[in-house]
Amino acid sequence: MAPATVSRFLNGGIELxxxxxxxxxxAIAELGYRPNPYARSLSRGRTDMLALAIPDIQNAFFSQLxxxxxxxxxxxxxxxxxxSTANKTARELDFIERLRRRFFDGLLLATNHADDGTLAEAINTADSNIVLVDEDVPGARVAKVFSDNEQGGFLAGSHILAAGHRAIAYIGGPPKLMSTVERRQGLSNAISASSDARLVCCLEHDYTREHGRAAMAEIIAHHRDVTAVFAGSDEITLGVLEVLREHGLRVACDLSLVTFDDVGLLHLLDPPxxxxxxxxxxIGRKAFERLAAAITGESVEIATERLPVRLVERASVAAPRRA
Incomplete structure (x- = not known):
């Protein structure tokens, strides 16, 4: 029997x-035959493998994604x-090049830094089988799946204002990053609806615990009128909590706090x-579906999909402390 006939039978191409x-x-059982997946990939022109490139494998958000x-x-x-790209452009470009060379069929890319145009150009000239997840690369003409960051900032601000706070600080990620800008804008929109509330300061750098520590230390040193903080990520919040503890300050009692992400064990903290x-x-499911559709040749709209977020109220926001 011809090898091609056996191959077609094993791949479901013909009935015998x-x-x-x-x-x-x-014969397969007697010989212990196992199909070679690499040879099969070459014959089909597909690897049946997708890649997910994330900035930090230890970050709880990206782990859950x-x-x-x-x-x-x-x-x-x-x-x-x-x-894991370590949030470096060079490594992101390397994975895009691997897609171009067909090491895998499609790439889900989550970056966490501002782009000078290099990444967008590589994405646009590489392949349509790329979907951006969580963070934007301005100018990239591919499908994108994000959270509604501005809605999140507005919900956080509205909740803080409802508790009576009028002097609020924002600790965000990189200043030019989409998520940082949109979360800040949502917070500002909520504050602007109040006649006597104000955004005292915006401290933006990285979505890291170290930035949370540095920003909270600056607020304690130079902005003692702040009674509530909106932190742009759980990682930032962890740094904020460390500094508050070092200064003997209590969340809710001395400073109200709302974070963005909710991927850690925030409900186990005191207070939650x-x-x-x-x-x-x-987000992961939607991005996967778009990428899988593109790989199979379906028409995929190159558009941005924003998924709604929600406020999870716990106990870290209370009426502002007395002077």
Missing amino acids: PPATAERIRS ASAVDRCAEEQNLSLLLC VTAIRQPTAE
């Missing part, structure tokens, strides 16, 4: 008489290559921290 099919199966995408890939019998929750699993 029961006796012939049984002979093939018996990776878990959601991995579940989707498993359901579709696809392999997932998890790539109020948060704007991102739909992390849904």
